[in-house]
Amino acid sequence: MKKLIAILILTGVMILGACSDKSATSSEPPKQDLVLNLSSEPSSLDPGITTSLKDGWVMEHLFEGLYTLDQEGEVVLGVAEKVDKSTDGLVYTFTIRKDAKWSDGSDVTAHDFEYAWKRALDPNVGARYASFLYVIKNAEAFNTGKASLEEVGVTALDDKTLKLTLEAPTPYLEKLMTITTFYPVKKEVVEANENWTLDPSLYVTNGAFQLNKWEHDSQLELIKNKEYYAKDEVSLEKITFKMINDATTAYQMYETGELDFISTIPTDQLEAAKQKPEYIEFPTYSTAMYLFNIRKEPFNNQKVRKAFAMGIDRKALVENVGKIGETPAFAMVPPGAETPEGDFREVGGNYFEEDYEEAKKLIAEAMEEEGWSTFPKVELIYSTSENNKRYSEAIQEMLKKNLDIDIQLGTQEWSSYLDTLGRKDYQMARMAQSGVYIDPAVNLEYFLGSGTNNRTGWINENYDQLLKKARVEQDETKRYELLHQAEEILMEDLPFMPYYFLSSNYLASPEIKGIVYYNHQPPVFKWAKK
Structure with missing residues (x-):
């Protein structure tokens, strides 16, 4: 399956590149912004709370964990620059990158990860994906009221060192830790205002983009995070997620250039869409x-x-x-x-x-x-x-x-x-x-x-x-x-x-290069450009 998706990625990039000659000959470089369709309002942009694929699509661009996925879908180190693993496979010691920053310019620390994971395990928070953290020692016990917070096996040894102790050796740990539940959140932000996720002025991120505007039930606007350690890999300056629930309307907006990307194609337009060189399905x-x-x-x-x-x-x-x-x-x-x-x-x-x-x-x-x-x-x-x-x-x-x-x-x-x-x-x-x-x-x-x-x-x-x-x-x-x-x-x-x-199935503007398609989550635009 991974090989199939890699072929699709390569084929899609070749097709889109071949179709983009017209824009390449323009006297002015294209504006590096994209307009996508999210369909509807996110249920939450709290990485510790959400379970929605739609919400995760947005947050994939806003946050980054200790591990992340590369352009081939392989798990690689993200915010962590180094990891040491005990011989029995029970203890992982992560070193946080020195240049890992929040969008407000402050350092991302080991304390942010410890706080985020323990918060998601707090039974009073009610995180629906808390069970994914149960690989951590005493995580399930704490989540079910049988252990104390202090007994949970995650500890910030200092600002840049995080110690993780597992219930048992977990061969799939690296894959697991790429999901939103393992993203960090900043304690000062979360505890200062219960509505921190709803107001872009309060919302801080550590990924490739940051939240700039949120017109509820209308659109979200993400802008490039200038504090992101890998900002040189990011070409886009802005991503706008529209909330167009009607597939026919969204398709018409794609046809007129108002949307650069859609993932829901109306049935009566499907055969026509399949004839387009930028159509992709897997x-x-x-x-x-x-x-x-x-x-x-x-x-x-x-x-x-x-x-x-x-x-x-x-x-x-x-x-x-x-x-x-x-x-x-x-x-x-x-x-x-x-x-x-x-x-x-x-x-x-x-x-x-x-x-x-x-x-x-x-x-x-x-x-x-x-x-x-x-x-x-x-x-x-x-x-x-x-x-x-x-x-x-x-x-x-x-x-x-x-x-x-x-x-x-x-x-x-x-x-x-x-x-x-x-x-x-x-x-x-x-x-x-x-x-x-x-x-x-x-x-x-x-x-x-x-x-x-x-x-x-x-x-x-x-x-x-x-x-x-x-x-x-x-x-x-x-x-x-x-x-x-x-x-x-x-x-x-x-x-x-x-x-x-x-x-x-998707339609992406032929001007766009570098969209990464995974077979278990929506496409990632971190490396995309026009």
């Missing part, structure tokens, strides 16, 4: 699904959940609704995670088949078990977007046709939607889970019973124990076997319904 490490709230009827019954999963035509969905290379999903973990035995998904295979008659039998059995004379009303909700709307309407039609079940549809703006899911005030809800790094554990830990990211109400102790064992298992083959066992439990209980593995 599979991504993501799973689209519908969450079931198992605390509410009818999804308190596993047979109903399985019937819904068996009752839709995924092939028709990807061929007639998506049309951008998605593949039907009959499991949680997407293709792309390599193991000693081969691709994790290929080894694990599918966990169920579409069978409408069997699904009808399961519905009848569930109704008898629960004493329902009529099938309970069901509302499927999704966050506002044309793509979500089309898929949800297709699911609604299929469940009616195949199972004779009527469901209602509802939609909410992204921030409100996340709040609704967090309160578990729903029955069935659309969600996509993207691996913040490529490893099956990332996908499966989404449903940890103790994880604040699990919004289904489903808890299975055997499942949780398998994932915890996998977290510390040093034998790679045994580790993946534990993860396969965990996925089997998940796919038997089905607190969710997978329906396709995602594919991404």
Whole structure:
């Protein structure tokens, strides 16, 4: 998969470079600013809090951790200039770069990392990705009220030295530490004003860009961070993220040059877009699904959940609704995670088949078990977007046709939607889970019973124990076997319904060179230029 993306990056750069001759012959150099479409308002720009891929796209340009990704998608040192590792693999000692600065000109210190990670683990903060920090000694114990803050295994020895002690040797630690949860935040800024993330005048960053303006529900403006240690690698002076939720409007704005980049193309324009030399499409490490709230009827019954999963035509969905290379999903973990035995998904295979008659039998059995004379009303909700709307309407039609079940549809703006899911005030809800790094554990830990990211109400102790064992298992083959066992439990209980593995497609202005496309997160513009 990595090789595929590298080829796509190279091909995209060659195409875009070939198309940019006209601008290259202009008497004046092009302005180094880009206008992208974020679609909607971010739910949060707090790296310790957010779980949204959309929010992460913005923050990838604003912050940098001890490790980062290079232009080939390889993990490299970021804010850390050196790391020493103990022979038992339990202790990492990081040396922070002397030239690492915040956008306000102050030094980035080891204390900023210690504070950020312990803050994300604070149960009062409620960070949904806190579980990714559980590799740190006593991190889970503190997050669950069983240990003190002082017992958490991260300590700033001085301003430029950070000591990290792990629960167990963690071979994937470097990959894990590239995600937003491991970014630093500045204590003085966070504690001075609870609304620090909403006001650009209060918001400080340590990455390639800084936040300059935020016109809420309209646009975000990022400008080059002159304090960034690698500022000479950054050509862009400004990135503007527009919030155009309607795909047709965004496409028209791209066509007229008002947007330089879009990632959602309206269905009626897709074939035309595919003919453009700047069109790019490739599979991504993501799973689209519908969450079931198992605390509410009818999804308190596993047979109903399985019937819904068996009752839709995924092939028709990807061929007639998506049309951008998605593949039907009959499991949680997407293709792309390599193991000693081969691709994790290929080894694990599918966990169920579409069978409408069997699904009808399961519905009848569930109704008898629960004493329902009529099938309970069901509302499927999704966050506002044309793509979500089309898929949800297709699911609604299929469940009616195949199972004779009527469901209602509802939609909410992204921030409100996340709040609704967090309160578990729903029955069935659309969600996509993207691996913040490529490893099956990332996908499966989404449903940890103790994880604040699990919004289904489903808890299975055997499942949780398998994932915890996998977290510390040093034998790679045994580790993946534990993860396969965990996925089997998940796919038997089905607190969710997978329906396709995602594919991404983009249109980028032919003037732009140097966009980096990863297969587990949105494109990065750190090295882009016109």
